[in-house]
Each structure stands twice: as C-alpha cells, then as structure tokens.
Amino acid sequence: MKMSLKTLFSAACLGLCAGALAPEAALAHGEKALEPFVRMRTIQWYDVAWSKAKLNVNEEVVITGKFHVNADWPRGVAQPDATYLNVSAPGPVFIRTERYLNGQSSVSSSALKLGGDYEFKIVMKARIPGRFHLHPFVNLHDAGSVVGPGQWMEVEGDASAFTNQIKTLDGSLIDMETYGLANGVAWHGFWIALGSAWLLWWVRRPLFIPRYKMLHAGQDASLISPLDRKIGAAIIFAVPMIVLGANFVTDLRYPNAIPLQAAMDQIDPLPPAVDVGAVQVKIQRAEYNVPARAMIMTALLHNGSDHPVRVGEFSTANVRFLNPSVIQPPQGEGAALAAREGLSIDAADPIAPGETRTIRITAEDSLWQRERLDGLIRDADTRMGGLLFLYDNAGRRYVSSVSAPVIPKFY
C-alpha cells in the first residue's frame, strides 16, 4: 500500500512536471465567457471581413465590418456610454495604425446609441512574426468585452525589421519602439547607482547581531559616525537639488509637453441599416428545445416591399444559421461558426409583396451548445436577440434586429 501511494505520488509529480514543461497554447480570447444574453443582445456583428490572412512584418491588414447596437439592451448591463472598439490579440503582435467608426477617424472611446448602426475599419500593421488569432471586439464599460468573429493571421518576416516612426508636433521624427528608452534607463541607472552606494555604505560593516548588542548596551552613539551624518546631510541637500535641476532642464527641453488626453470621441450613428425598409419582423414566441439544440421562433412578418422575400439567415453572437436555399455558405474560417443548413422555415414559399404572415423559423445546430449559448435559459435575463436577414430575388438584403423571451423545452 505504502509503495503504491509512493508510486502514485511520483506519477502525479511527473505528470505535473510534464504538463508544465509542455504547455499548450491558449487559443481563445474568452469569446464564450460572457453570459449568452449579453453576447446576443448588445453588439450584433455582421459583415466582418479581413483584407488578407497572410502578411509580412510591416505590412497592413484591414479589418472591416458592421455592428448593430441592440435597442433591446439588457437591463443588467450598463448603458454603452463609454465603449472602445478594440482588437484582441496575444499582446501587441500587431499595432493599430488607424481606426474609423462610421467613416470618422477615432483614437479614443466613444458612446454608442441604442438601436444605432455602425461601420468600422481598423488598420493593423504586423509587428511580430507568428500565427495569431485576431478578433474585433467592443469593450463595454462596466460590462465586459463583446467579441466579434475571429481570423487567424500568419505573419512572416523579421521582428527586428519592424518600424514605427511618428512625427511629433514639434517636428521631430521619433521611433516609437525605442523613444525615451535610453534616457529612462540612464536615469534609473543613475539613481540605482546612488541607492546601491548608500546600501553598500552600510552593508560593508557588521550588521545585525553586533549592532543589536551595542545598541542595547547603550553604545548606539558609536553606530552612526560623524561621516555617516555628513553623508546623510549631503543626501538631504544634494538629492533634491539634482531632482529639481533635472526637472527644470526637462521643462526647458520639452516646453510644449501636454497632459495625457482624456477626451472621448463623438461618433454619430449611420443612417439606420437595420429595421428599416419595407420588411418588418416581430417575434411572437421563442422556444429553445434543449435536446434538439434548436431555437424555434414564431415570427410575424410583413413584406411591404415590391418583391417577394425569404428568410436567409439568423445571426446571433457571431453564430450564423443559414437557409441553404437562399444563401451560399461562407468559405474559410467563417464556416466554423456557420450552420450551413441550420435555418429552416415552415413554409418554403416566399412572402409576397404586401403579405403579412406568421411563420415558424427554426435555428438548429450543435453550435448553440458549442458556443455556450444554450446557457441562456439559465441566465438572469432569458431574452434572446439576433439579426434576421431576409433577401428578395434581386439579392437585396433586409436586416431586422429581433428579440423575445425564451421558453425552454426540456423534452
């Protein structure tokens, strides 16, 4: 028994060491971590695209896309008064050189309007070679990060070849990779040298036991010599002089220095792109069938357009449920989050112009579970949300933002 316990313990230790020495790369960015109702009913991403997937150091990739800010914003999530369109990556393996929101250049945070539609463009310049997963995402103050679709990027080349030069308003051209480093290291080195000298001044002599004994024997006066006192006085005088002198010189050298900037950008929404046009959708009931992993929505559709329309896609939290008879499945990485035949309608015939019809839309796929969206039924807010895409014969697209309370069906 003793032997087996020892063997077990040794095996556990070996396993632990082997695990520590051969770590697996973490490939996720927590995109499934946020509660489902937040992912489904806050920022609704669509049409996200990358200009390329392979590039060299110093080359740029452009991420474009759109998002709709759901008007049925969860009550438990802070209003989007301070948000930041960001990119998740394993550190600054890319740098962000440009960012546009609704065509407006933006470098700071901004507020988003409920029900607003936004188009974005982010330009990223490759800095470190490797294979990295990039997502656009929106940081919501007091709520978390709502992550958009991701894409693997292959970066080749030499990291030392990366350049990032910026012209300051006083006309200097600076290299962001090295700017101020030598100066900072020199100042740290200077103060560390002075501090080390002070420490060595004391450490060179016998320390704890003799000094303790002498102090308690009433000989403490001899523990601090006159020279120690002179050096102490010199420190009190010279150190502030050096500090204030260097501060004065810095002020002279950088007369145009300004405080850190804390302004927010003001971005207006685009003319509405979602819930406009002639097609209106209202979800009357939504049920989530747990064993079938299917969301069944009963929707009242009114087609006010001049063309018959058909439901082509339901998209929520980056998962796309597609009606194969209407749209082609995506290729490449986007296919992983697309249920190619995941969307079915109880009546296949198009909704005629002027017609109002109640239809049953079923979004069924294991992606509900894999993307941890099935947990919605156990959330504190069990309303679902998403975008419904309808198409007419000419390929025109009508987008509706839908939401409704969800009733689970356990059998």
Next chain:
Amino acid sequence: MTGKSLDIPARPYTGEKARLSRAYDYLILVLALFLFIGAFHLHVALTVGDWDFWQDWKDRQWWPLITPLMMITFPAAVQAVLWPNFRLPLGATLCISCLLIGTWITRFFAYHMWNFFPINEVLPATMLPSALVLDAILMLSNSLTVTSIFGGMAFALLFYPTNWPIFGMFHVPVEYGGAQLTVADLFGFQYIRAGTPEYLRIIERGTLRTYGQYATPLSAFCSALLCTLMYPLWWYLGKAFATTKYVENI
C-alpha cells in the same frame, strides 16, 4: 576624510564569532532581498498597478497622489525594524531597490519578452531619491515624528520631479487620427491591450479644475499630507508584526 572617520564602529565580536555573525548578516540580507522583491512588488502591483505599468496612465493628478502613498508603506515598516533595533538607516532605500529589481525583471521578461510590449511603453517610475532622503532624515533626526512630517512630505513631493526627466518626453504632442495626443497616449492606441481599454484609465478625473493647469503641485501636496499619516501607520504595523527575539537569544 580622515582614516578615523571611516572607521567601522567597534565590534563586540572577533574571530570565529565575528565570522558567524557576518554569515548571519548575509543570510538575513539575502532572505530580505527576496522577501521584499516579492512582497513589495506584489503590493505595488496590486495598489499602484496600471499607473506604474503603462505610459498612458502616468497623469498629473492621480499618479503623483497614489504612487508615493502606496510606496511609503513598506519603507516605513522596514525602517521601524532596522532603525530602533539596529540603527540601520537603509530601510527605505532597501525596499525601493528591491521593488525596482522586481519591477525591472517583470517589465523585461513578462511585458517585453512574453507579451511583446516595447520596454519604453512600460518604463517604471523610480522613488529612490525619495527613499534616500527618507533614510537620511530618519538617521539625522532619530525621531518618528520628524521623519513622519518632513520625511513623509519629502517622499511624496520629490516623486513627480524625480520622474519628470524620465517621462516628460512622452508628453510631447503628436497629431494622430485628427486629434492631439501625447506620445504616451499614442502607445495606448497603437500597442493594443485587449483587456485595458482607454476609457478605464483613471486619469485627469477630479475636482482640481478650478486651479487652472496646476493640478500636479496640488496632487503632490495632498499626497505629502497623506504620506505624513501613512508613514507612522506603517511604522507601527512594522513594529507590531516584526520581532527581534531570535537576535536576543544569540
């Protein structure tokens, strides 16, 4: 400088006893080094945190208020042990040096090598001049009250001018994306940090607006006042949680 004035104080031990006593010194010093590198660095990372991590957090209001206030803690506690018991006026310098060792190791290996941030974006602040003055005031005054008032104030007031020669150049303005930013702000925009969006920065917030653009001296004096209170608090914490009973038994 005479030979006499350089004399090391009289030693109660000679021979083997002196050798063993010296070995004990080194043992304690090495242990203290690792203890303070770990503990003080953790304390600063948890309290000062982003203000010390990133260029674009080092503002003129909160950074000079928070940093000295949180960094005077360990120096006060360690001085409370080393000065009354051993007459060693090096507690503050030792703590801040250990902090800088830990900080530079982290900034280089964790932030630069592991997470790819350029080191100039994560340059740490230094408080060594403040620590030297704090130690010197304690040595010359031999008084907790005087050190609390004058040492605590000097510790805080020296912080911003000490670091301005390092960080001032990062406040040069640039035009970027149609806005005026500092070079420090630009680091925050370009070198992406997924978990720390720009709006989370606690910078330039508060009610100092009625004092024009002189927020820094006001923050520094506020910090100085608080440091005069923080210093004795941590002095007594150091005194309460440290013991010299093992030295007494030798």
